[in-house]
Amino acid sequence: MSKQGKFYGIGVGPGAPDLLTLRAVAILKIADVVCVPRSSAAKDPIALKVAGGYISPQAELLEISTPMVRDQAVLNTEWQAGAEKIAARLTAGKTVAFITIGDAMLFSTYTYLLDKVQALLPDVIAESIPGVTSFSATAALLNVALAEGNEKLAIIPAIDDPAELRCILTKFPNAVLMKVAGKYTQIVDILEELDLKNKAVLMSRLGYPDQFFTRDLDSLRGAKLDYLSLILVKREGF
Ligand SMILES: C[S@@+](CC[C@H](N)C(=O)[O-])C[C@H]1O[C@@H](n2cnc3c(N)ncnc32)[C@H](O)[C@@H]1O
Incomplete structure (x- = not known):
C-alpha cells in the first residue's frame, strides 16, 4: 500500500495573484491534486482564478461542492462527499491541496473539510498555510x-x-x-x-x-x- 499523502489547506489571499505566500506557491507547484471549492455551477471558482497560474499542469483539479446555503444537513452532506473524495486521493498516496480565498482559517469551508478528512483518516498529516485576509x-x-x-x-x-x-x-x-x-x-x-x-x-x-x-x-x-x-x-x- 502506498504511503498516505499529505493534506494542505492554502489561503490564496484576497485576489491579487502576487499576494500568495511563497509557501503557498511552493505547495501548489508540487500538489498532485488541487481541490477547488465551487459554490455554484454558474460561477467560476474564485480561488482558482487567483491561484491558477501556480498550479502544476499535471495536477488533477478536483471540484468540491460548497453551496451557499444555510441548511446544515445539505452542507454536511456536501462536505462529507468532498472529504471522501479527498481521503481517497490521500489514501492513494497523493499530495492534496485545498485552495481557499483569503486566509485558510477564517470563515472558510476548508476548516470543515479538514475536520471531516481527519475523522476519515485520523493519522493524516495536515498543514494549513495562512493567507493574507x-x-x-x-x-x-x-x-x-x-x-x-x-x-x-x-x-x-x-x-x-x-x-x-x-x-x-x-x-x-x-x-x-x-x-x-x-x-x-x-x-x-x-x-x-x-x-x-x-x-x-x-x-x-x-x-x-x-x-x-x-x-x-x-x-x-x-x-x-x-x-x-x-x-x-x-x-x-x-
Ligand atoms: C467566506 S468569507 C472568506 C474570508 C477569507 N477567508 C478571508 O480571509 O478574508 C467571504 C467574505 O470575505 C470578504 N472578502 C473576501 N475576499 C474579498 C475581496 N477580495 N474583497 C472584498 N471582500 C472580500 C467578503 O466580506 C466576503 O463576503
Whole structure:
C-alpha cells in the first residue's frame, strides 16, 4: 500500500495573484491534486482564478461542492462527499491541496473539510498555510491601521440580529464587517443610527480588475453588491 499523502489547506489571499505566500506557491507547484471549492455551477471558482497560474499542469483539479446555503444537513452532506473524495486521493498516496480565498482559517469551508478528512483518516498529516485576509489587504490599500495601541478590533460576519450588531459597534472602536452583500441596507441604517456611516469604507472585489471602494455608503443603497464585499468601520474616522 502506498504511503498516505499529505493534506494542505492554502489561503490564496484576497485576489491579487502576487499576494500568495511563497509557501503557498511552493505547495501548489508540487500538489498532485488541487481541490477547488465551487459554490455554484454558474460561477467560476474564485480561488482558482487567483491561484491558477501556480498550479502544476499535471495536477488533477478536483471540484468540491460548497453551496451557499444555510441548511446544515445539505452542507454536511456536501462536505462529507468532498472529504471522501479527498481521503481517497490521500489514501492513494497523493499530495492534496485545498485552495481557499483569503486566509485558510477564517470563515472558510476548508476548516470543515479538514475536520471531516481527519475523522476519515485520523493519522493524516495536515498543514494549513495562512493567507493574507481580505480585511488586512483592504487596510493596506487604504493605508489605515486596523487597530493601534490597545484599541480593540471586532471581526464579524453579517449578523442576523440588528441588536447584536449595534452592541458590537458600540463596544469596539474598530470593526470589520464581512459577508455584507445580503444585508447591506440594514447595516448602513445601523451605521447611520450610531453616527458611524461617515466613518466607514465599503471595499468590493479587492485585488480583481473591477475592485472599488467608497466612503459614500448611501450611494450603494439598493445596488446588488458582489459577495466579495466588506465594510471597515473606524470610530475615529479615516
Ligand atoms: C467566506 S468569507 C472568506 C474570508 C477569507 N477567508 C478571508 O480571509 O478574508 C467571504 C467574505 O470575505 C470578504 N472578502 C473576501 N475576499 C474579498 C475581496 N477580495 N474583497 C472584498 N471582500 C472580500 C467578503 O466580506 C466576503 O463576503
